[in-house]
Amino acid sequence: MAKEDYYELLQVARNASDSEIKKSYRRLAMKYHPDRNTGSSASEEKFKKINEAYEVLSDPKKRSAYDQFGHAGVDSSMGGGGGFGFSSENFSDIFSDVFGDIFGATGGRRKSRAQRGADLLYNLELSLEEAVAGTEAKIRVPTLVTCAQCGGSGAKKGSAPVTCPMCQGHGAIRMQQGFFAVQQTCPTCHGSGQQIKDPCRECHGQGRVQETRTLSVKVPAGVDTGDRIRLSGEGEAGESGGPPGDLYVEVQVKEHPIFTRDGANLYCEVPISFPTACLGGELDVPTLDGKVTLKIPPETQTGRLFRLRAKGVRPVRGGAVGDLLCRIKIETPVHLTKEQIELIQTLDASLSGGGSHHSPQEHGWFDGVKQFFDKLGL
Ligand SMILES: [Zn+2]
Ligand SMILES: [Zn+2]
Numbered sequence: 001m002a003k004e005d006y007y008e009l010l011q012v013a014r015n016a017s018d019s020e021i022k023k024s025y026r027r028l029a030m031k032y033h034p035d036r037n038t039g040s041s042a043s044e045e046k047f048k049k050i051n052e053a054y055e056v057l058s059d060p061k062k063r064s065a066y067d068q069f070g071h072a073g074v075d076s077s078m079g080g081g082g083g084f085g086f087s088s089e090n091f092s093d094i095f096s097d098v099f100g101d102i103f104g105a106t107g108g109r110r111k112s113r114a115q116r117g118a119d120l121l122y123n124l125e126l127s128l129e130e131a132v133a134g135t136e137a138k139i140r141v142p143t144l145v146t147c148a149q150c151g152g153s154g155a156k157k158g159s160a161p162v163t164c165p166m167c168q169g170h171g172a173i174r175m176q177q178g179f180f181a182v183q184q185t186c187p188t189c190h191g192s193g194q195q196i197k198d199p200c201r202e203c204h205g206q207g208r209v210q211e212t213r214t215l216s217v218k219v220p221a222g223v224d225t226g227d228r229i230r231l232s233g234e235g236e237a238g239e240s241g242g243p244p245g246d247l248y249v250e251v252q253v254k255e256h257p258i259f260t261r262d263g264a265n266l267y268c269e270v271p272i273s274f275p276t277a278c279l280g281g282e283l284d285v286p287t288l289d290g291k292v293t294l295k296i297p298p299e300t301q302t303g304r305l306f307r308l309r310a311k312g313v314r315p316v317r318g319g320a321v322g323d324l325l326c327r328i329k330i331e332t333p334v335h336l337t338k339e340q341i342e343l344i345q346t347l348d349a350s351l352s353g354g355g356s357h358h359s360p361q362e363h364g365w366f367d368g369v370k371q372f373f374d375k376l377g378l
Contacts, residue, residue, distance in 0.1 A: 003071045006053035014067075018058070025054040035142060036123055079124040089198060117144065117208075117236035117245035124249050126219065132288055132313050134221030136372045138214060141247065145211045146237040149202035154240060156198040161240075162191035192240075208237045217249050222316035224261065227251045258286055264322025266312045269329050272296060285310040287324055301361065302330040 007014050012024045028050045037043035056062040056074050059246070065073035122141055129134030130137075146152040157160050163169040166188035175182050185191040217229060228248050235245025259266045270285055280298035284291045287308065294306055305325050313320025336344070356363035 004049060004053075006057055006066060009049055010057060012057075021054070021057050025050065025058070030121075032155075033121075035120075038140070038142075111206040115239040115242045117238040117242065119235045119245040120247045122247060122249045123252055124217065124219070125252045125254055126223070127254055128259060128261060129288060130219070131223050131251065131253045132221065134223075135219045137217045137219055137249075139217055139249065140212050140214050141234075142212045143212065143247075144208040144236040145213065146241075147203035147207055147209050147299045148201060150200035150207065150209040152237065153196075154200055154203060154205040154207040155196045156200050159198045160192040161196045164193050164195045167193060169193040194240075207240045213245070219249075219251070220316050223251045223253075223315050224263075224316070225251060225253045227316065259288070259324075261313065264313045264315045264319065266322065266324045268324065268326055270294070270306075270326045271329045271331045272300070273331055276300075277302070277328075285324075285326055288313075297326070300328055300330075302328055304328045341374060 001308065002179065007016070010021060010024050010028065011014075012021050017062075027334075030049065032043045032047040032050060034040075034044050034047060037047075041144060056066050058229050062074050067073075120141060120143060122139055124137055124139060126135065126137070147154075150157060164171075165175050167186035171186055171189065171191040171193040172183050173186050175184055186193070189195050194264045200207075203209050213234075215231065215234060217231065231247040231249065233244045234247035237244050253261070259268050261267075266288070268285070270283070272283065274279075276283070276296055279299050280300070281296050282293050283296065285294045285308070288311070292308060292311065294308070303326045305313060305327055308324040308326065310321045311324035333340070351358045
């Protein structure tokens with residue numbers, strides 16, 4: 001089976017810049033993240049492929065090898081590790097990018113066995129009502145937890161990791177190459193300085209195992225799309241007893257059939273009949289906490305906004321409660337009977353007799369059009 005082209009997988013041009021590749025990767029990784037596509041093996045497969053493609057195209061050496069020789073140029077350098085999973089380092093990499101300085105600088109990462117676990121991002125969909133009132137959400141997060149068998153050490157019960165004999169625990173070895181002494185990551189312990197002689201069967205020496213955790217998240221009232229709730233220490237377990245990462249729950253408010261939200265204000269469209277628009281009346285409009293009566297004054301035009309004070313949203317960061325703004329839409333009557341048509345014709349004749357008096361907008365509009373044509377000399 002031919003492997004898919006890495007550039008196509010990441011949806012970038014072959015001459016794309018590093019930042020373009022990174023940007024596209026980030027978008028796709030978010031989209032196909034297993035956490036967002038629970039149970040979809042197609043998404044998971046895609047997620048792995050995207051990670052594999054990024055692994056190559058983000059590395060200048062691998063990228064140029066791939067450009068020259070295609071998949072044959074990079075397959076051997078992939079390390080055969082496989083398992084670009086949910087917890088791959090790539091992923092924690094893009095998170096640190098998304099969150100920027102929250103995570104601090106990651107430069108000069110020294111490999112020690114005890115590494116902090118990766119941070120996780122969970123996308124939580126809420127209805128508008130839930131977001132406005134606040135809620136307690138149960139979420140299921142696939143993550144890595146400390147292995148219960150070995151307590152995270154990775155060594156079989158009753159044994160412990162030993163100091164790496166190759167590097168005496170330094171994690172690096174010096175090699176003489178001609179005139180130069182080169183320091184290299186220890187090939188035996190891969191820089192950790194320790195060696196597990198007898199790996200734990202449960203976690204295969206990783207100290208962590210895959211598990212789906214169910215967590216309860218308190219969502220405060222007034223949150224909006226993009227708001228993040230941080231659950232400290234609920235990210236992935238650290239490696240070899242390192243501290244756990246954090247879990248970030250990002251809110252995504254679903255579209256509402258009636259209301260649209262803009263900050264603290266809510267908007268809704270209110271259709272009214274032609275007679276109500278002419279004569280005025282009262283009608284019930286919905287708010288998030290029940291119905292209220294809206295008075296429609298006579299001669300109301302379409303598009304007019306009515307403001308219902310404090311019927312909007314109380315913002316999560318404090319501040320005044322927003323308003324509900326109702327936009328009037330006048331409905332044209334349909335399925336008219338012969339009798340109704342005659343009545344409207346009678347009405348029309350009567351209104352036309354009054355000239356511009358009865359239709360301020362239309363006549364204003366026609367005046368505008370006339371001036372426009374006059375200017376053009378038509
Ligand atoms: Zn274990
Ligand atoms: Zn070593």
